[in-house]
Amino acid sequence: MSRLNDKYALITGGTSGIGLETARQFLAEGAKVAITGRSERGLQAVKEKLGDVLVFKSDAGDINQQRELAIALQQHWPRLDILFANAGDVTHRSLQEWDEKTYDQLMSTNIKGPFFLIQALLPLMASPSSVIVCGSVSARIGLPQSSAYAASKAAILSLARTLSAELHPRGIRVNGLSPGPTDTPALGKLGNGLGDEQLRDEIRRLVPIGRLGTALELAKAAVFLASDESAYVVGTDLLVDGGVGSL
Numbered sequence: 205m206s207r208l209n210d211k212y213a214l215i216t217g218g219t220s221g222i223g224l225e226t227a228r229q230f231l232a233e234g235a236k237v238a239i240t241g242r243s244e245r246g247l248q249a250v251k252e253k254l255g256d257v258l259v260f261k262s263d264a265g266d267i268n269q270q271r272e273l274a275i276a277l278q279q280h281w282p283r284l285d286i287l288f289a290n291a292g293d294v295t296h297r298s299l300q301e302w303d304e305k306t307y308d309q310l311m312s313t314n315i316k317g318p319f320f321l322i323q324a325l326l327p328l329m330a331s332p333s334s335v336i337v338c339g340s341v342s343a344r345i346g347l348p349q350s351s352a353y354a355a356s357k358a359a360i361l362s363l364a365r366t367l368s369a370e371l372h373p374r375g376i377r378v379n380g381l382s383p384g385p386t387d388t389p390a391l392g393k394l395g396n397g398l399g400d401e402q403l404r405d406e407i408r409r410l411v412p413i414g415r416l417g418t419a420l421e422l423a424k425a426a427v428f429l430a431s432d433e434s435a436y437v438v439g440t441d442l443l444v445d446g447g448v449g450s451l
């Protein structure tokens with residue numbers, strides 16, 4: 205397939221889960237791909253697995269690093285056609301357990317960083333181009349322990365609408381892609397104290413179709429939003445969630 209032929213695509217958080225599988229699918233569709241992550245070892249492992257990808261060590265919650273990332277990318281590529289702001293802090297805990305430092309870190313990674321990354325990349329963005337922000341079905345439901353996380357995802361999904369209104373005259377579409385519970389290493393990073401099997405059982409009960417999603421199912425949706433096939437899709441929130449947010 206060649207739906208992304210000659211397109212330049214940046215994926216934040218591309219060393220694992222949905223970001224890694226999306227990098228694989230973007231490459232298979234003909235795109236040139238760059239990914240970010242915080243761990244040098246994780247980035248090198250992806251280079252070994254996927255081959256021809258650019259890798260940048262960059263913390264999505266650090267505003268200066270977002271600006272440096274945009275400058276570094278400009279030195280490699282003539283333009284950017286696709287940005288998938290995928291990196292996310294998935295910390296879940298009860299209200300009493302939140303402290304300011306953990307809250308600020310989550311908000312920086314999930315909303316402040318992506319906001320300033322989009323700003324920094326604007327001079328490089330092509331017309332047409334596609335920005336995909338990673339939301340979550342959690343923004344639409346009231347899941348216990350998801351308070352700060354769900355609020356951050358509601359905020360970034362709001363950005364998909366407002367920035368679409370602001371940027372479509374420049375040929376830039378912005379859309380949200382909202383996973384439901386998806387089988388990735390993130391499930392082990394929620395920090396809500398549940399064991400792996402107990403957590404999976406609880407999650408399966410939450411999903412109307414009775415199973416977790418796969419990274420591939422999310423990556424296929426990202427390919428659609430990234431490609432010109434979705435040229436009429438602007439400012440939306442694409443739920444890929446087994447029915448959690450709708451049934």
Ligand SMILES: NC(=O)c1ccc[n+]([C@@H]2O[C@H](COP(=O)([O-])OP(=O)(O)OC[C@H]3O[C@@H](n4cnc5c(N)ncnc54)[C@H](OP(=O)(O)O)[C@@H]3O)[C@@H](O)[C@H]2O)c1
Nearest residue numbers: 217218219220221222242263264291292340385386388390
């Ligand atoms: N899995 C789910 O059930 C689910 C459901 C709804 C929404 N989502 C959203 O989907 C997105 C991807 O999640 P996933 O399930 O694929 O998680 P994952 O397997 O844990 O992968 C997360 C990726 O983001 C990177 N990352 C995390 N924090 C980062 C930071 N501050 N700066 C740069 N990179 C960072 C990680 O790399 P390093 O740790 O090496 O930096 C890794 O590459 C997230 O936005 C998450 O909120 C996931």
